[in-house]
Amino acid sequence: MKQLFLLLSSFIALSVHAQDTIGIFPFNKDIGSPKMKGSATYDGVAQAYTLKGGGYDVWYNRDEFRYLWKKMTYDFIVTANFELTGKEGNAQSKVGWMVRKEGDPASAHISTALHGDGLTVLQWRPEAGANMLVPQDERFFSKRNVQVMQLERRGDVFIMRAAGYGEPLQIVGYHEMKNMAGEVLVGLFVCAHDSNAIAEARVSNVRICDPVPMNNNPNPNRAWRVGSRLETIDIFNGKRKIVYQSVGRLESPNWMPGGKKILFNADGLLFTVPVAGGSTAEVLNTGLAKRINGAHCISSDGKMLGIGNSDGRWPNILLLPLSGGTPETVVNEMPAYLHGLSPDNKAVVFTAPRKDMPGAVYDIYKKSVNGGQAVRLTDSKRYEFADGCEYSPDGKYIYYNASQRGGTMQIWRMRPDGSGKEQLTFGAYNNWFPHISPDGKWMAFISFPPETRPNVHPAYASVTIRLMPVSGGAARVIAYLYGGQGSLDENSWSPDSRHLSFVSYTTL
Template sequence: MEKNKIFALCCILLMQLSFAQSNPIGIFENNVDIGNPKLAGSATYDENSQTYTIKGAGYNIWGQRDEHHYLYNMIKGDFIATANFKFEGHNEVHRKIGWMARSSKEDNSVMVGGFLHGDGLTAGQWRERKGVAMENPYDDVWAPKRYYEIIQLERKGNTFIVRAAHPGEPLQVISTKTIDFMPEEALVGIVIGSHDEDVVETAQVWNARIDQPVQEDYNPNSEGWIGCRLETMNVFDGKRKVIYDKESRFEAPNWMPKGDELLFNMDGSLYTIPVEGGNPNKLNTGSADQLNNDHCISFNGKLLGISHNDGNGSNVFYLPLEGGEPKAVTTTSPSYLHGWAPNNRDVVYVAQRNGVNIYDIYKKSIRGGKEIKLTNNGKLEHVDGCEYSPDGKYIYYNGSTNGGTMQLWRMKPDGSNKEQLTFDQYNNWFPHISPDGKWIAFISFEPTIELNSHPSYKRVMLRLMPTSGGAPKVIAYLYGGQGTLNVNSWSPDSKHISFVSNSKKFE
């Protein structure tokens, strides 16, 4: 009998140990120590702020073996992992926090990662084969010392790219390494080590995302749209929250006037959802059931403008914000709505006319009359994303000239005094003005995208700049593009925005 009791107790202890070694937390399925450190590590997750507090000890993440605490998932194939990292206190200069991919839980396994050190140094480091010493890219650029860093680890086949950025700046590549002995399915996650076996270090991690990208030649129309996350973000502290996700397509959130709901496009219709998350509710748009991601709310909060394929292509309509049968504004396609005037009567949109494959900006009253052409583009020019400022003094838009990159512009409501606002190497789209008129939020694509395009499923940035002038700063790094920030998604208090990010479901 005593043997049976002992056996049962051992089974229970083994089950508890097994549970402790997997113990999911946040987006991570596993929460473990690697290398049997003298002091155990741990992690907690604040659901409200979606922030991790991770603690770990261990003699080092270096040499021929590692000791650290590890939050990880098993991931097959390519991935892009991004997060914000910050240590607590100013202790051991060689302590490390960051992203790591490794071949197994063995302490001497193949591994690669991007790490923030205790003295603020950020670097890519790796163990190329099992049991060999760690290496780092002496010939590459190491990020300058700072105690708060954004780190990204990307896998493309067997090539691992580490990028890093100071807050507000674009990510920069700090190391690239091909690891031939990394299996197709690897452990990927967040790691912390103290470099002092008698000390437990602590760090905060937030905005943690692991995205599985598509192939460069991926065609969503034939292969299906990948998963989406609906996110909100405080634009001033950069904290992001996922409030809804789905394994298929949805796009373009608006913030509703009362501030308690979002409105977004899905399956040709519009849905509302509470800002804190929950179940989407379909909005009644009458006979309009082929909506795209161009929808906007009038300044007085009473009317909803939409772009709907009425069988003859996309046209502009409007209806009460609470729902109803839409009324046509345009009858010539293609016409894509982007903004209301503060008078709550005029709308601005981009359109092609007279069979010419060139988009220009037009405005028209919802009460009827002729449309007014505000730009006169040539074949090497393109415009999109037109939107009024709250004071009605300007129409903001994105445009390219002479085949150059897409930049932000503004003009007077009659089309005069066109003024370029951004001048960098990125392709900048969809300027959205905050309700208080002080800020412009927009999406930036890499210079390598196709001319005048804003494709889906790319590494992109969301950026913020003052309407009064000044350099843009990065407020979010994500995998997305078309559908991420097509419409004005500012909260009524001008402190938050909403957007959509993308990732395939992990196998």
């Protein structure tokens, strides 16, 4: 099984494998024979696309533009950052996502479009050969600083979302297209809106996701399983890179000391992979611990590794050398979900259910690595929940997420003895798993949409990773992804406090 996992895992291809293939798109050509021929290139280091395209327009009853696409049959969510980068051209030049029924210039299609003047729109041709809809039937976005566009197909309905840098995605519009069922072409396009000109665009952070069915009931005619992308992101410019991919489920990345490798959980074991990318992950020796549950943390001195293992009656907590070896049990008297080690490496903090409080109540506990009684630090009531506990690098606080009765899940902090509890985030989003950067300046966490129940962190949802200063201030979005539990459960900051690693998911 482990050999199969390694064989099926692969680093994203950085080179061209077929004549027309560009990056992840097998097809690359002009649609509609524009007078000025287009082109496309892929930067494998930056994992970004440059598109150049002519064309009179994407409008009326036929289109002219440059198109990169792949074929997809089931529901999808596609997201990317867009920028028109060429010399100042037509205000109606456009770049975006496009879904077409076929490659014919008169094909039915629906597309998101970022224009040269900043206008952002969802537009469509309802059937082959028909005119595009008149302006009052389009879906316009009022903001003019859009950089991120997302298009989702959910059955017959297409949903467009957009955002400026650092902002949550907002719904621009949606439209039902029953004639776009089954296999369609999905990809990136650029159009000059001028037959005698070329428009140029840069598209980055391109992610095509085939989501889990809404009811989690796999199509009986489809081989359904979840694949994973191990990614890194520069928190200051939002640039993401896929460093490792697998048809299996990866969880809980952790940046290793020295900044050269990333540790992650898969199939009950721990693996490492180079940050620079690679085709093979190496198994970390964890002795008899073969059912590691995704909970793990690295000591501040880089010598020890804490893991959560589910090999007995319930999940327990073990310690072993980071280089690998035989684990020693730290917590086994109660179900325990590890989240952190104290900076002096003398205590673990974890989440556990309350025996004396029915109703799925969880609290945060601390215990010495040398034994003794676990000390409860929070006092949740019925239908309340505390989780995601982690020390700040200076040891002055334990950060965690908690929901109070009837409220959303929010980020809190307290002193290591449980005193001085202070709420740090507010609002409609449910925020989980706070992680403080090694320099103590930033807090990253994962945000679930408002419709998610506060005490639930599903593995498969449209979520964001947000960043806020530890000193206080507004949180901003740095990544939009399909993920959840397993994406950012453990502290995944790079040693230089500039990058994070996380996992996003897609069905395969």
